[in-house]
Ligand SMILES: *[C@@H]1O[C@H](CO)[C@@H](O)[C@H](O)[C@H]1NC(C)=O
Ligand SMILES: *[C@@H]1O[C@H](CO)[C@@H](O)[C@H](O)[C@H]1NC(C)=O
Ligand SMILES: *[C@@H]1O[C@H](CO)[C@@H](O)[C@H](O)[C@H]1NC(C)=O
Ligand SMILES: *[C@@H]1O[C@H](CO)[C@@H](O)[C@H](O)[C@H]1NC(C)=O
Ligand SMILES: *[C@@H]1O[C@H](CO)[C@@H](O)[C@H](O)[C@H]1NC(C)=O
Ligand SMILES: *[C@@H]1O[C@H](CO)[C@@H](O)[C@H](O)[C@H]1NC(C)=O
Ligand SMILES: *[C@@H]1O[C@H](CO)[C@@H](O)[C@H](O)[C@H]1NC(C)=O
Ligand SMILES: *[C@@H]1O[C@H](CO)[C@@H](O)[C@H](O)[C@H]1NC(C)=O
Ligand SMILES: *[C@@H]1O[C@H](CO)[C@@H](O)[C@H](O)[C@H]1NC(C)=O
Ligand SMILES: *[C@@H]1O[C@H](CO)[C@@H](O)[C@H](O)[C@H]1NC(C)=O
């Protein structure tokens with residue numbers, strides 16, 4: 184029997200973007216000529232790719248070889264993919280299983296309806312059925328086409344928590360080396376133009392010497408980028424546009440993947456036509472991550488065998504009696520060091536190209552700076568991610584999330600106190616690139632800035648049978664206990680049953696910060712926007728054993744409850760966003776905006792005047808992985824057997840819980856070698872709601888303009904200090920914002936009756952118009968325990 188530990192749960196309950204483990208960083212590909220290949224009588228693209236691969240593997244093994252990823256011409260890689268035969272039976276099974284797992288996605292009904300000017304209607308379940316119909320009718324000519332349809336479908340909502348990466352879409356990464364472009368304005372206000380990244384000056388004081396890009400492949404460059412970035416996993420179109428360029432904050436962190444949707448083929452070459460009339464032609468390449476071995480690939484079918492059959496390495500090594508033995512997930516082995524593993528600490532971490540910090544955590548996800556000269560009353564807090572993991576990994580803290588939280592908490596506390604001590608009056612918070620992380624860290628940073636404000640953070644799960652059974656099982660275990668010496672119990676401790684997690688209703692609060700009266704009071708379900716949800720739930724930050732996500736104390740609670748000094752006034756804080764903010768970053772941004780009344784400057788976006796949103800990433804407040812749902816299904820079936828008997832357990836196994844538990848094909852088709860995760864599938868599991876929103880619209884679907892917008896100049900793109908000063912000037916000095924970018928009725932400053940950005944005059948600002956549909960709240964009355972739940976569900 185495989186054993187899961189609760190640690191996997193702690194690691195799972197994050198709110199964070201799923202980064203591609205094999206992403207190619209800009210500049211990492213050395214553009215030297217490709218080896219030549221044999222002449223063949225017939226066109227055999229997979230054989231050509233395999234030959235090019237083998238030649239480079241040999242070359243790279245030579246002494247003094249220049250390290251560079253293995254690459255092949257983009258069109259050959261694409262043509263190879265087109266020869267991979269459709270696995271009709273497997274793909275239909277995959278879709279069947281996928282639909283069961285996707286029940287956990289909390290925004291299905293809002294996506295189905297769409298959002299005017301933001302998200303066109305996307306019927307996830309209906310479209311999966313259509314893809315299935317297409318397979319049955321032989322409408323797909325190769326397996327890449329099928330899997331691409333599934334992947335783009337799940338990317339198209341622009342919710343980066345919703346992730347499903349079929350194997351065949353990850354083997355080639357289509358890139359343009361030397362073809363990265365940046366969008367630069369002459370003064371930060373004038374409409375920006377596109378330039379080759381390589382045309383940027385070497386230093387921030389230099390000027391761009393190159394000529395702007397007017398056309399890409401003969402068409403309007405802006406429109407080409409917008410079309411190409413259509414399915415970048417951000418819900419905001421300006422953010423999608425930004426995603427086309429290397430992100431300076433993530434470049435500094437050395438984690439930038441430098442592009443968008445590189446699983447989509449975009450032709451053999453890219454032609455940039457410059458304003459001066461000259462053309463730059465880039466050969467598009469497909470990079471092959473080092474984990475893929477083409478030794479046995481000769482054609483489409485052998486490609487399928489090599490990469491689309493679920494590598495043995497990821498299968499459970501221990502035999503199991505279950506029907507899903509051939510391809511059940513292993514517990515996340517990455518998250519399980521054998522003992523204390525202590526990596527050598529980086530001597531002095533720093534963000535590449537940033538000034539010397541006042542402090543920086545070893546993860547580089549939190550650091551602080553003081554500005555100079557005219558700006559010397561200002562401190563800067565830089566948060567390019569919300570996951571400041573510790574380098575010290577222990578068995579009880581295998582990802583370093585808890586230790587990193589503690590370390591960063593202390594560092595930030597000292598920085599804020601030192602800043603006040605040093606007479607700093609203003610604070611710039613740079614959230615560029617921030618794809619989220621540890622949920623509690625978002626609340627903690629807010630609490631350090633506003634210690635006397637009680638954070639809201641109300642959220643809901645989607646209510647559906649598999650989740651209901653699991654939640655009810657956890658509730659039952661909490662009451663009944665379980666035989667620790669039993670067959671199941673011996674490998675799991677209390678935490679494994681979920682009773683020390685925020686899944687147990689009695690660990691958390693209702694929307695008024697009161698205990699729920701009963702499981703039923705917590706679970707509901709409430710009917711909202713034509714779908715069903717649990718009641719609004721909030722964390723109990725005083726309860727470190729499951730009242731919130733980490734077993735650590737936040738500022739304002741437990742041993743830190745006496746902290747009351749607010750270091751900076753709301754009006755003396757400004758947030759910088761580039762749209763990448765999502766997940767835990769979005770949780771933090773919402774607290775800062777709605778409860779901190781702090782304004783935001785957005786950077787970049789399409790070359791047009793007008794407002795821009797600051798938060799373009801997922802605004803859901805939790806991401807859970809498919810592995811988690813497998814584990815929940817397993818426990819629901821096994822533990823219900825102990826608690827309620829075989830009859831109940833067998834009935835549960837016939838529901839969606841059984842589909843999730845029996846799943847095989849999604850594990851076969853999404854396994855990336857060496858990643859530690861057995862299935863690259865995630866959902867947005869919690870809708871985050873605004874306080875007092877009677878429509879219960881997930882924040883994801885509410886338009887929120889920033890208070891001001893600026894464009895990058897080459898100086899502020901290259902050196903963050905210039906950007907911080909540019910923003911400072913706009914907020915507190917004589918600087919301006921992009922025309923039309925201030926005064927949107929959804930901006931927090933306007934809602935606070937501050938007409939123009941940075942000023943505090945009266946205005947006729949109006950409250951935001953929520954874009955959500957009206958809600959009807961109904962609480963079903965019968966749900967109590969798991970056995971009752973099952974009895975009711977099965978008799979309906
Ligand atoms: C490899 O590099 C070393 C050190 O730079 C040099 O001494 C040696 O000659 C190089 N070998 C080859 C085969 O170029
Ligand atoms: C975006 O996704 C949609 C829906 O799956 C698909 O039709 C379209 O081709 C995709 N666009 C790009 C550029 O990948
Ligand atoms: C950049 O351009 C500005 C304005 O045209 C000029 O004043 C400045 O000297 C230039 N800087 C360099 C390093 O060429
Ligand atoms: C036109 O601009 C491109 C891109 O900056 C540059 O490489 C090229 O040398 C320029 N051509 C002329 C004739 O100035
Ligand atoms: C290119 O497209 C953008 C967006 O549609 C538009 O604003 C711009 O005017 C177009 N440029 C030209 C030269 O047509
Ligand atoms: C290639 O096939 C041979 C013979 O079946 C096998 O031993 C080897 O492990 C395969 N290599 C890979 C990378 O799959
Ligand atoms: C402030 O000036 C000091 C001394 O010149 C320098 O080391 C530091 O990097 C500057 N800080 C910023 C944020 O520019
Ligand atoms: C919140 O947590 C504290 C500390 O564990 C506990 O005393 C309190 O009863 C909790 N409230 C609820 C509703 O669980
Ligand atoms: C983190 O701090 C909490 C107190 O807030 C403490 O209970 C816990 O042991 C610490 N954990 C680590 C890994 O540092
Ligand atoms: C918090 O303040 C109260 C009242 O001043 C004091 O009695 C208590 O010891 C303090 N608690 C902590 C943890 O510092």
Ligand SMILES: *[C@@H]1O[C@H](CO)[C@@H](O)[C@H](O)[C@H]1NC(C)=O
Pocket residue numbers: 506836837838839841842845
């Ligand atoms: C899952 O597998 C078990 C054991 O083979 C079977 O009894 C159950 O009906 C299956 N559930 C579903 C929903 O297919």
Ligand SMILES: *[C@@H]1O[C@H](CO)[C@@H](O)[C@H](O)[C@H]1NC(C)=O
Pocket residue numbers: 934935936946948
């Ligand atoms: C802003 O002004 C409106 C209209 O005068 C008023 O109803 C509202 O309460 C004011 N809001 C704030 C935050 O002052």
